[in-house]
Amino acid sequence: MKAIRFHRHGGPDVLQYENIEIRQPGPGEVRVRNHAIGVNFIDIYMRTGAYPVPELPFIPGKEGAGEVVALGDGVDEFAIGDRVAYVEAPGAYGAEHNVPARVAVHLPDAISYEMAASVMLKGLTAQYLLRRTYLVKPGDTVLIHAAAGGVGQIATQWAKHLGATVIGTVGSRQKAELVHLNGCDHVIDYTTDDFVARVQEITKGRGCDVVYDGIGKATFPASLDCLRPFGYFVSFGTASGPIPSFDIMTLAAKGSLFTTWPLLPTHIAKREDMIDMSRDLFDVIASGAVKIPAPNRLKLVDAALAHHRLETRQTTGATILLP
Template identity: 50%
Template sequence: MAETARTVIIEENGGPEALKLVDWPVGEPGPGEIRIRHKACGLNFIDCYQRSGLYPLQLPHALGMEAAGVIEAVGEGVTHLAPGDRAAYAATPPGAYTEARVMPAAQVCKLPEDISFEEGAAMMLKGLTVQYLFHRTTPLKKGDTVLFHAAAGGVGLIACQWAKSEGIRLIGTAGSDEKCQLALDHGADACINYNTEDFTKRTRELTDGKGVDVVMDSIGASTFIGSLDCLKPLGMMISFGNASGPVEAFNLGILAQKGSLKVTRPTLFAHIADPAACQEMAAMLFGKVSSGAVKIRIDQRFPLAEVAEAHRALEARKTTGQTILTLE
């Protein structure tokens, strides 16, 4: 085993130019840990938040939250994985932008043979996010209606297919007609171009004035208040990202005025903190992909050395579907 691996780190917060490719020590797994050699790494908005300092890290720190590869070694007490296993994960601490790493084993999942390493790297964080949005945040049933922002993004295209597979009506939003069509092609019932239409007004029209049961919003500041106006009374607002910036403080009384609405700000890592829950969630995700109900669309591939360009494309909203970093 090589003593170091090419790894992307930051030594200070900043823009994509802060990303550095260095030789980083790997080491041997201790109790409860594994060593994994990656075949591909996933790219997510949380990586940009950590790079910029919105989500602080103790620096210097490696970045990246998901990847897929082959288990090289396991530490004492690890029983669900063995050397040679194909595996994928979305997990803390950050450090997935690398050729190989030692990390906690609890959130690392055995990857089915019929799912490729690239798919595994692209789907774990986003797919597990969709799983908790639809199954662990608020009760959803066949016939319910969801408004999903950024429906042509990595999480969104999985959500469109997931909703269709469960008989849930999904109304998406996106920033162009082309992206709207992509969401429709993946199972959205309707999609609103928020650059040419008022998404609140259009959502009300599409629901005969009633509003939706749930809003799933990863955009944040620019869509939050408008999203509340899309909900029917007693509806649930799930704010799970900050692509346009964090949501500012607001008067809780607004929720009463708009129909006794509910609001939550979940994170994936709270949901997968329990190892058994993580494995159960992953099993459901793998089942959706293996059955063909959810197809993982990888539209952008960047070599690890071009990670800064990948971040620029993601932050400029020039990406669709999934984006991965390649290692071979």
């Protein structure tokens, strides 16, 4: 079958479109014929070597959607022909993929393959950020960095649906218009405005209840100054580079703050949580409360171009690859 692999770490050019053999699904696995594959920053981190990979050559990609075409021993939750989506299953950039059944879910009729591939990782991330890490409730004020990004667009709409006042940061006027359409109450262009000063102005000095930060180095430690006492700083990405080490006493000095870096694999480690979180995501999409824009579509063979566009921030929303 056709797949994208890299044999060494480096830029997008190391991604190679190759013929490979795929083994039979092992115990507890389902083979999925991919109809759409999600592209995420973690794929880039693995390609560059910022995140380790188990071996080289390596097939990137962690999420996708398609139909079940084969079953491994012990799988009784799925049948051949089922429409499924999956996440946290390395090796997705291929025509087919052997996926651990524990990280696959049935797709409701209202969710297309392309939509599923564009929202599984980003949408489940938004779910645990808003519904598990810090439980957003009516009256809260939340700050979402990179509100025009894949997670940001979902989290902005969902937080607004939950009754929060949403402040979003963006890097251009075009992106500001987009997040306004997503219901963001206040938009800050961090390329022209001091986002800390603007947050303090918007909140009349109170600060936010929670900051969701997928940017990393460029927005830290300033994000801490956007929080109320006992507020939550939730870091979940390093688009601008990793946050440097800091003195934990900083959290005391800035208002007895809480800070955390939650990971999706921890949240979906229990099968019942994987199912419940996915159902919550699919329900909020099906209800219309969270609208998912059409993703940026590229052929699987053009994976290098997809990585380049994502790295250089030429995209808004999700990007998917079509085998």
